[in-house]
Amino acid sequence: MIRADKALRKAKVKAKPKRPSLPSLIAKADKITSEYIRRKWADASGNVVCISCAKVLHWKDAHCAHFIERAAKATRWMEENLRPACPSCNVYRKEFHSREYTLAMIDCYGREGVEELKSEARQVLSASQVRMLAEEAIVEFGLRLKDME
Numbered sequence: 001m002i003r004a005d006k007a008l009r010k011a012k013v014k015a016k017p018k019r020p021s022l023p024s025l026i027a028k029a030d031k032i033t034s035e036y037i038r039r040k041w042a043d044a045s046g047n048v049v050c051i052s053c054a055k056v057l058h059w060k061d062a063h064c065a066h067f068i069e070r071a072a073k074a075t076r077w078m079e080e081n082l083r084p085a086c087p088s089c090n091v092y093r094k095e096f097h098s099r100e101y102t103l104a105m106i107d108c109y110g111r112e113g114v115e116e117l118k119s120e121a122r123q124v125l126s127a128s129q130v131r132m133l134a135e136e137a138i139v140e141f142g143l144r145l146k147d148m149e
């Protein structure tokens with residue numbers, strides 16, 4: 001009996017989940033957030049409109065484009081900062097994309113809203129704050145994706 005108990009205890013210690021590394025957490029948050037944003041903006045047939053060139057494409061072929069670049073962690077998983085875009089705008093037509101995206105953001109949130117987002121993005125976050133934001137995005141957008149099914 002004592003032996004079995006010991007074995008069980010050992011197994012429990014082994015099964016204890018390891019805290020995921022920050023990079024793996026960020027990657028997971030990016031993946032879930034991206035899927036949520038693209039599906040949120042999709043119509044009944046699963047199509048989205050590129051924020052910059054208005055091309056219609058399936059959400060699975062679209063990118064989740066950041067208005068303020070991903071390097072700014074405070075806005076990296078912020079819904080307001082994200083829209084579907086076609087891969088060519090998001091990857092290759094940088095100047096055009098940034099100009100058109102800015103106009104669309106001003107139409108949507110006004111100049112003040114865009115400035116607010118920009119000042120939000122300038123916040124310098126600690127690693128534990130980034131971890132918290134990533135975890136929040138995983139939980140929140142994960143739940144909303146479940147609701148879509």
Ligand SMILES: [Zn+2]
Pocket residue numbers: 050051052053054055085086087088089090
């Ligand atoms: Zn486009």
